[in-house]
Amino acid sequence: MPTSKKPRKKTSPKKPTADNIVAFAPDPRGVEESMTGMFGSHTNDPLDQAQEIMYEAWDSAVPKQRIVLAQKALKISPLCADAYNLLAEEHAKTQEEALGYYYKAVEAGKEALGSDGFKEYSGHFWGFLETRPYMRARLGLGEALWVTGEKDAAIENFKEMLELNPGDNQGIRYVLAAKLLNAGRMNELKSLLTSCADEASADIQYTRALVAYLEDAEDAEAIVKIAWETNDYVPGMLSGRIPTIELQGYISMGGKDEASGYVEIFGQPWKQTPGAVDWIESQTSLLEHKKRH
Numbered sequence: 001m002p003t004s005k006k007p008r009k010k011t012s013p014k015k016p017t018a019d020n021i022v023a024f025a026p027d028p029r030g031v032e033e034s035m036t037g038m039f040g041s042h043t044n045d046p047l048d049q050a051q052e053i054m055y056e057a058w059d060s061a062v063p064k065q066r067i068v069l070a071q072k073a074l075k076i077s078p079l080c081a082d083a084y085n086l087l088a089e090e091h092a093k094t095q096e097e098a099l100g101y102y103y104k105a106v107e108a109g110k111e112a113l114g115s116d117g118f119k120e121y122s123g124h125f126w127g128f129l130e131t132r133p134y135m136r137a138r139l140g141l142g143e144a145l146w147v148t149g150e151k152d153a154a155i156e157n158f159k160e161m162l163e164l165n166p167g168d169n170q171g172i173r174y175v176l177a178a179k180l181l182n183a184g185r186m187n188e189l190k191s192l193l194t195s196c197a198d199e200a201s202a203d204i205q206y207t208r209a210l211v212a213y214l215e216d217a218e219d220a221e222a223i224v225k226i227a228w229e230t231n232d233y234v235p236g237m238l239s240g241r242i243p244t245i246e247l248q249g250y251i252s253m254g255g256k257d258e259a260s261g262y263v264e265i266f267g268q269p270w271k272q273t274p275g276a277v278d279w280i281e282s283q284t285s286l287l288e289h290k291k292r293h
Helices: 029-038 046-059 063-076 081-090 095-121 129-147 151-164 172-183 186-195 202-214 220-230 234-239 256-272 276-292
Strands: 005-007 250-252
Touching: 046 063, 046 081, 063 081, 081 095, 081 129, 095 129, 129 151, 129 172, 151 172, 172 186, 172 202, 172 256, 186 202, 202 220, 202 256, 202 276, 220 234, 220 276, 234 256, 234 276, 250 256, 256 276
Parallel strands: none
Antiparallel strands: 005 250
């Protein structure tokens, strides 16, 4: 099986509570701190100082301390988007309050980059450290919009993120695919899946298989074969024949953790589509039989 890895994606919590608000696993931000030091980017600029405090906040294992440090960062620079991001993740008491923090984060990040920054970095966002707080804010905003019922706005947000960073270091294409499927925006979903058709990812290939089943596509069997070769655990996990496993941090492509992540995000549409799970199980069992013989 392939061993390359991609970031794990999390679903938003079903019920807003003080301890379980809209959240996701951002990229390892400690690496960014090391990169900042490596390239000598520490300055006396208020925003740089505020960002340094955020590195300290992320290193802290004490939730209250992280919140205090985020608030301290905002006093030094109100343009510190990551401070608002942390408050949305850990301090907001409702989904609506989290959404408000993410809006503030996006605005702060936008102002910090300025119009010149958007022109310079457009098409390569995330490749520059300066853009990452803003892109984290956009991801948080999209999830918060979704869970508060603003699904069309969430989808547009994710589409704009891909325009800013077609390289998609954050895995937004997977998030967007799930949202488009949930919203029944099939033409847009098919367009997205076509653009990623060569990718060895369960999220892409098994969703292509579901669309092929829904449309009774002539090449459905070929698509299933590609999906199964990408990750052969997914069909069994969709049916319950194979138990899912708990996800932690990064996931291995082709592994049980990737399959579990796919079922966590995409399992409901499969199970709600009459006959789909039985179909993918029967199709892939034939492939398994051929493999043995």
